[in-house]
Amino acid sequence: MSTTTASTSPSRPVRRLGEARPRYGERLIKALLLMCAAVSVATTAGIVIALAGPTIEFLGEVPLKDFLFGTDWRPLFSPADFGVLPLVTATIVVTACALAVCIPFGLGSAIYLSEYARPGVRKTLKPVLEVLAGIPTVVYGFFALTFLTPTLERIWLFGDPPSVFNALSAGLVMGVMILPTVASLSEDAMAAVPQTLRQGAYALGASKRIVATKIVVPAALSGIVASFVLAISRAVGETMIVLIAAGGTPNLSVNPAEAMQTMTAFIAAAGLGDQSTGSIGYQTIFAVGALLFIATFAMNVISIRLVRKYREVYE
């Protein structure tokens, strides 16, 4: 540890005062820690490589146009059809149902917690709300299938009641699951709005509602939109709820009361089937997975950028 001996001992190289002894151990540790951090980059690279190979092979057999715009998804039939549109529309329908729950109620919860609730109330209610995000997704799937769907059947007012498997109850339950994410991120954005903006509005005679809707929400808008985008990404990528409650039949329909198979549910169901490596059935897992990854990746990047934007403005 001592560095003073360097100048007195003749056997050691002469070192100028203030120049540190090279510490190889320290450098080794730094390199090891950098490798730990690099594992995350390797993970992303691994995902891209894992998806790219079989997807390219798949696209060698099925033209990209037929894959993206075909309206029939029958990968295991002969002759097989590989049009991914039914899976995509199902994903959109389920996501829309989820957003119908998590956007209004998540934003409402955030405004209440940020602007209305007393500190004590917020301290108790926020963790309770976040329990929703910690419940395993199989549990939500079970809840949607065995409790929500029968309830919807009982109270259905128009047309045919929803089938045993349907996109609606999967989507609604998913919305409740994502609600704390929207509430928590939006509340963070609202908390970053400077108090002086609120005080200025109150000084002009604004009511609490006006301050919340015309001052705080617009000022926090990029953070709020980021939470919505992240919610879409979560809904698109959610698997177990739709696998359990939305059904396993590809169905090109926009009626949420029908059973339909989303992209994620297809991937999981195909994985259950234990396909042999290199078969076209195996490749479809990766092709649909690549589509899913690209969609969620794009949304994550948008969301991260939006969050940075509001941080830069107020911090």
Add this chain to the structure above:
Amino acid sequence: MSATQIAPSSQRERVLGGLFRAALFVSLAIGILTLCWLILSILIEGWPRLNQDVIFHFPSSNPELAGAQSAIMGTIWVVGLTALVTIPLGVGAAVYLEEYADRDRWWNRLIELNIQNLAAVPSIVYGILGLAFFVRGFLGLGQTVLAAALTLSLLVLPIVIISSREAIRAVPDSIRQGALALGATQWQTIWRQVLPAAIPGMATGSILALSRAIGEAAPLVLLGGLTFITFNPEGLDSAFTVLPIQIFNWISRPQEEFHVLAAAAILVLLVLLVAMNAAAIFLRNKYQRKW
């Protein structure tokens, strides 16, 4: 914004303000009431079936006799191994990013951006990664405990890194400067001062990350964790099933008795999660220091 807009007539505003407040309260209540409904309905369905058979019996085609023993042991094996892999990696990465990384370097910014993005990648995509690299191709481990644990490790790694970074950031700079001024090297400062002070925060974050791993089913479905397993794992290369997958298996059977059994197993899973979260909250409250 005009003055009339910001301060409308008080009578109308009082009504609107009340309605708005009520609507906000309803939004919050919807989340909390759904949580109550979910827990109560599963409790009512599963409670009569929740006996020691659920914990000590193996899966069976007879719902009266079936239990989740192999799934519970599988969960302990897989999540325990996940902890061994992901906590050292995650803490190491967090130490690098907080203590060593120079944010002006592009690769450090890339690592940060990448971690933020990975935290939002759908879990099933990690399943595809595990299928391609751990189960089949590159490592070729087969459908084993080790393949599952490696996949889950990568899945929860971003959560461990993000929470460990927060814990390290909460240690004030004066501690570091004091140690360095006394002649400690950078690593000695980190190892003897920063890390001990950050342990409660890192432990809390790691427990929460592992409770995510316990509930995760989608990636393991792809790895082949659904096979009918009537034995406990004996090593890293054992076939396995875990609680969420066993629950999924029982949900997808047509017989009502299996659904009741699934509800009972969900209660076991929820108790496990509540215990872990309680431990995390306890650690945070007991050991976290205000500087």
